[in-house]
Amino acid sequence: MDAREAAAEAPMDDVAALMETLGRRARAAAEQLATVPTAAKDAALRAAAAAVRARAAEILEANAADMQAARAKDLPPAMLDRLRLDGGRVDAIARGLEEVAALPDPVGSVTEEWTRPNGLRIQRVRVPLGVIGIIYESRPNVTADAGGLCLKSGNAAILRGGSESFHSSRAILAALQDGLRAAGLPPDAVQAVPTRDRAAVGALLGLTGLVDVVIPRGGKSLTARVAAESRVPVIYHLDGICHVYVDRAADVEKARAVVMNSKMRRTGICGAAETLLVDRTVLDSHLRPILADLLEAGCEIRGDAAVQALDPRVRPAAEEDWETEYLDAILSVKAVDGVDAAVEHIQRHGSHHTDSIVTKDAATAERFLSRVDSGIVLWNASTQFADGGEFGFGAEIGISTGKLHARGPVGAAQLTSYKYVVRGDGQIRP
Amino acid sequence: MDAREAAAEAPMDDVAALMETLGRRARAAAEQLATVPTAAKDAALRAAAAAVRARAAEILEANAADMQAARAKDLPPAMLDRLRLDGGRVDAIARGLEEVAALPDPVGSVTEEWTRPNGLRIQRVRVPLGVIGIIYESRPNVTADAGGLCLKSGNAAILRGGSESFHSSRAILAALQDGLRAAGLPPDAVQAVPTRDRAAVGALLGLTGLVDVVIPRGGKSLTARVAAESRVPVIYHLDGICHVYVDRAADVEKARAVVMNSKMRRTGICGAAETLLVDRTVLDSHLRPILADLLEAGCEIRGDAAVQALDPRVRPAAEEDWETEYLDAILSVKAVDGVDAAVEHIQRHGSHHTDSIVTKDAATAERFLSRVDSGIVLWNASTQFADGGEFGFGAEIGISTGKLHARGPVGAAQLTSYKYVVRGDGQIRP
Structure with a gap:
């Protein structure tokens, strides 16, 4: 185990405080993101794609460290394959970010509109959810896919990837944050949990008020744990029978x-x-x-x-x-x-x-x-x-089997809430 | 304390088992309700209104018992006023049910529709949420308002009213169930918790899998307790600053x-x-x-x-x-x-x-x-x-300050989820 590996493995003194700090930063970033123009978010996504390509060697080196540790732990071949990156897969990550940039921005779209007899004009307008926690397993590309989709929909993301993909995910995160900086957006818009300490997941699931929704992406045991433990609302699918x-x-x-x-x-x-x-x-x-x-x-x-x-x-x-x-x-x-x-x-x-x-x-x-x-x-x-792509949603973050908020493929639009904007001329209620 | 009062006060041997039974019955009723025609639901609502009028004397008698117990407990005048029914208020309950009957049925409405390049036709169709738990305080009319709105939107309801309004709520519930029976719908579509034992609330909040969402209607302390304790998703507003x-x-x-x-x-x-x-x-x-x-x-x-x-x-x-x-x-x-x-x-x-x-x-x-x-x-x-009425939603069950699922006034449409209905001609995915 090298020094970097050892640092990531070390149990933290105060994981709860660390996670709360992440949550506060995410909340502040989310407040900024909620009203930034589409062009700035898309510029950040394209700059992130460029940074993924520019940092390809670094990402592959980090992935090699993850692969070495995974082989040492005798992980099964299917898991090793999910973890492994190569030049083609790194390029696919960059292309995925560019595809998200090309999607329509759901934020600000008016989904309903009507006028009341008293003249009040009411619009239902899409707004971001706020802060989204993503908990996933070994595929490092989820870091970019999920982070990118959250950004597109105006949400700040806190990512917690599988411990096997820890270094790969951090290298990809660095590219995402390059992109955010290049577009003048807060780098805290996409953060990753900087420790493998498993207590971080529990702390994330308790950050009510700072995290608006948690989305687990992975096997049944991960999703079941999140569903059972979370104090924050969850969008998930348990299984696909x-x-x-x-x-x-x-x-x-x-x-x-x-x-x-x-x-x-x-x-x-x-x-x-x-x-x-x-x-x-x-x-x-x-x-x-x-x-x-x-x-x-x-x-x-x-x-x-x-x-x-x-x-x-x-x-x-x-x-x-x-x-x-x-x-x-x-x-x-x-x-x-x-x-x-x-x-x-x-x-x-x-x-x-x-x-x-x-x-x-x-x-x-x-x-x-x-x-x-x-x-x-x-x-x-x-x-x-x-599949969100087959439905025409572009990228998706998963398929929800729950009935609250989102059901079926969860794309950028499903990562939004709404507000009612009411325009009047001095109306008062009788 | 009379015998009826004593029975309601008695702690239950096994509140958890009781609540699970309620939950299972509600789930079975919800499965039936999900596909019943609008006309049957509206007939039940109108028959319930007629039953409220027919049972007015009985409802007022039950309310008198609640008022007597409340006065004995020295409840403040504002609470006594919220609890008190008279002929006019009973008639308003009946009229409220008739107004809900007259609202459009959200279930089955197609909110989006598109065709994919491969010819698949996709519709997004409103469906009921399933089973809704309503936890409220002293106003007995909520029994009819909330029960009626859940029924209209094809959901089964489990109602837990304030302990002060226990008898009034049960008398109103009997009228609702008369209406359900008259229309050939399962009376378990609207149930009330048959005990004042406070453990029932905790049990209700833990019925994941049987209850789809809980909606607290009441003061900040009630809502905060529900938000803090519930394992079931919650739609709520904490306060209106x-x-x-x-x-x-x-x-x-x-x-x-x-x-x-x-x-x-x-x-x-x-x-x-x-x-x-x-x-x-x-x-x-x-x-x-x-x-x-x-x-x-x-x-x-x-x-x-x-x-x-x-x-x-x-x-x-x-x-x-x-x-x-x-x-x-x-x-x-x-x-x-x-x-x-x-x-x-x-x-x-x-x-x-x-x-x-x-x-x-x-x-x-x-x-x-x-x-x-x-x-x-x-x-x-x-x-x-x-206010849902001022927005044109007809009746409302509350105002949500959360961002997941429903935000702002929660009317019949906000008590629904959706499914994707995809019609093809033998399409397979390449």
Whole structure:
């Protein structure tokens, strides 16, 4: 362990005081950011992108230190891959910041407008939330993605990355702060927690009044801890148990394409399907070819008795399979008695994330779309469209499965609140 | 203490289990409510209004029992008045339910709609939040107002009224549940906590997963307790430290009218002004007549040195006066150096509720409107317009000073979340 590593590992004397200082600085920066023109924020984002490219060697050196420490800890290959940066990935970080600069600024946009009988003109106008805490795991690029999106939406950010990516994240942060300075904005607009001490997370989650919302980005255990501990409001998704329901009135070819894409396009994302429900009357005509496709593509199938009867390669599903987010080439498959049974299964076992129905019958589709209580419901489309980019939001910071404030993809607009601006001519209330 | 009173006072063996049962019933009712047609909800509201009228004698009898217990406890006259029902007030409760029935149903309305280049049609559709907990104090009418607004927006409600209004609230609840039954809706859509045991509040605040949001309606100590203890997300306002700023470019007559109305129309509401800021250059021309109006109307004035110099009846303001919600005929008054100093004072001492500027200068007004970080900002209008009815929302459940989810008046639309409904033709993600 080198000296820099040792300093980051050292427990802090007073983490609570440190975090409160970060919070106060963020609050002051947020007050400035709330009213800066779009051009200044975009200039900062573009200057940050340039600084990421200029500091590429430094970022890669910091990442090498993180990688060395991670290898010494025998971290699994998947985690090492998420942590690893190279020239291409550093350039992708810079391009991501430029893409955020090119997005429309949500702040100041008037989302509703009306005039009252007494002549008062009322506008509902988007304003930043204030200070956003982001708690994430090993991917160092989140530092730039999350910091950039917060800045675009006029919010100050306090970032707490995974301890494995500590040095990489700090090097990227330096580039972001270069960008802020170059545009004349307060560098405290994006800060990172300067210690790996785990007490910092607890302190961050208690900064009510200084931090307006916390967004965890990572695995279920991180999100569950944040949800359980936080005194600050949280926007999060716990997991993505996404379903495809193939109705008796489904077009077979569309069902095959949608199921294959929902499961196998990328298995590790939250919008990947984990459970397939098929109307019991079309197991032979619809499910049989779908199973053949999936098994051919290397997907493990865990099915109920009716599904097992179709193919000897289907393994038996246990009760917990209906509530497991595999994030892998595994699919649980169940025969159900029509759309209502499918909805009931999803309501009971789903995670309110993303669910899709394949059918030619419009009435059946509308029944599913209105009854399934998930952030995203689709008709004849892949669950893998659960993504801010695919919705046209540009960058996203995550997918919310909660119902308060933001639901579904969380982009720049979802990182704003609103105020009512009322213009009168001396009106008084009778 | 009669037998009914004694039963309500008895501590419960297992309040947590009781509250969880309430929560489960509410969740089941919410799942039904989410997709019932508008007509059924409106029929329930109208039938509830009829039941309130039919049960008027019973409601008044229950209220008499509450009043007797309250008098025995020597509650202050203002609290007794809030608690007291008579024929007129019972009829107003019924009319309130009919007015909520007549409001537009927010559920199912499409607030945004667009088509992606790949042909996917995306709609953002309002859906109910789910289960809403309402914690309030002595006014029994909140039982009907809050229960009715939750029902209108498709949410199940768990109501916890003040212990003083226990019997009155239960009698009103019986009428609401009559209405639900008459319309074929689950009576568990509106439930009340059946015990006065204070542990019930703590249990309600811990029902994550069963209760989606808690809304406290009452004084600062109630709201602060809820905010500090709740594991369930909270929509609340802590206090209304509302300001009027009279600019150097203000029309004197408009300033007089707006200040008088903001302070004195009703002093006990959260949108009443508590602090007046006046540009130092117009103390003589503008503040002098304003002070004369207020003093004549019986308002006590607490001012800084410059304000005290204008009139011997002005008392000295202490530091805490700038952060006190008097809810009474008292106004703190301060001379400031222009709009920026006014904004700074409001940012430092205000409560992000409602603030108004009086000026003829549009640029100054826009500076104030964009920089003051409050839910409602007004130009040349009384702060007493901070009200859902005055905004055209119909009934409101309160005014939120938080920034997450709802800000400003909270009406039926603010009690909803949204889902994305995506309609395709077999699209898969590349």
